[in-house]
Amino acid sequence: MSTISTTQPLTTASSTAERPRSGNWDGGNEPFKASYGKLMMWFFLLSDAFTFAAFLTTYGLIRHRNPAFDPNAGVPFEFSTAYWPIPDKVFNAFPGLHGMDVPLGFVALMTMILIFSSVTMVLAVEAGHRMDKKDVQKWLLWTILFGATFLASQAWEWSHFIGGHEEGTLMADGTTFYGANLTQNQYGPVLFADLFFFITGFHGTHVFSGVCLLVYCFIATTNGTFHKRGHYEMVEKVGLYWHFVDLVWVFVFTFFYLV
């Protein structure tokens, strides 16, 4: 009699053993259909988004705590610590066009350069899917070139911001101050320049890291490392990072320069 009672659970056990658990999350396969490296790159980018969100939160708070310039008051805009500066009045210089008022012109150019570098990056990834070593090299080189151009543009923008406009601003103690540093600036509240340095600086550091990774990818592609490996997934992973940097710039551009 005891054999019957033991066969009952045994049959159910064997019936489950006949149908192996092979669902998405039962192990032994890739539920996300993405490799370990690509998945971890996504999670890293998510954590990086947290960092940039912290910067944007700080920016939003401090911006809100400062009064905005009222264009209907009848007084023309001038730099003052009494209100937050209008971005098109601060960022209106263009290399080679000294003294001309080109509101946001240079930032528009930088944005275009970065979007274009994203396009060449996708083209490199696409060439990698086709195992086209020559095309991968070509598009990686273009991406490196645009990335470096963006960094150089940012260096120019910083040096102009630090050097200041010609008029300068009369400070409370009667002296005229030109440009900006971490404790004083001619454009508006102290924190305006601080946030500019920290947010665009942190983004620029990301672009610099991206250019370094791209240079590594270019060298490895040229040496045939990826070709021997059978896939260009490293280019894809660095591509994800590069697009994220472009994405962050889209947000920095909106919240720092447009709003």
Added chain:
Amino acid sequence: MANHASTEPVQAGEIPKPNVGWIWKTFFVLVGITALEFVFVFLMNPGTLRNSIFIVLTIFKAFFIVAEFMHLKHEVKALIWTILIPMALLIWLLIALVSEGTYGGQAIQNAFN
């Protein structure tokens, strides 16, 4: 060099034709949205409406970069939600911190005035 050709898995003639139409389409969408943003900068007075337009256009741009360039639209559903849900919560946190923080800051200022 004699065995060089045999270690090369792909021969010169085997590389498929590039398929890049969608890349340039996405590029022109991004450029178009950026141009539209500049139109609004110069044609509209600053205000809540203009800022809302900028934020909506920025989200459009972010969608095209993430969905097409980062290929997230073509990933498995589970991966899409794994990325999007924390991002949505993060944006909620951002809005909440800015609005509550502004209120808190004003309350502290008023307490000392």
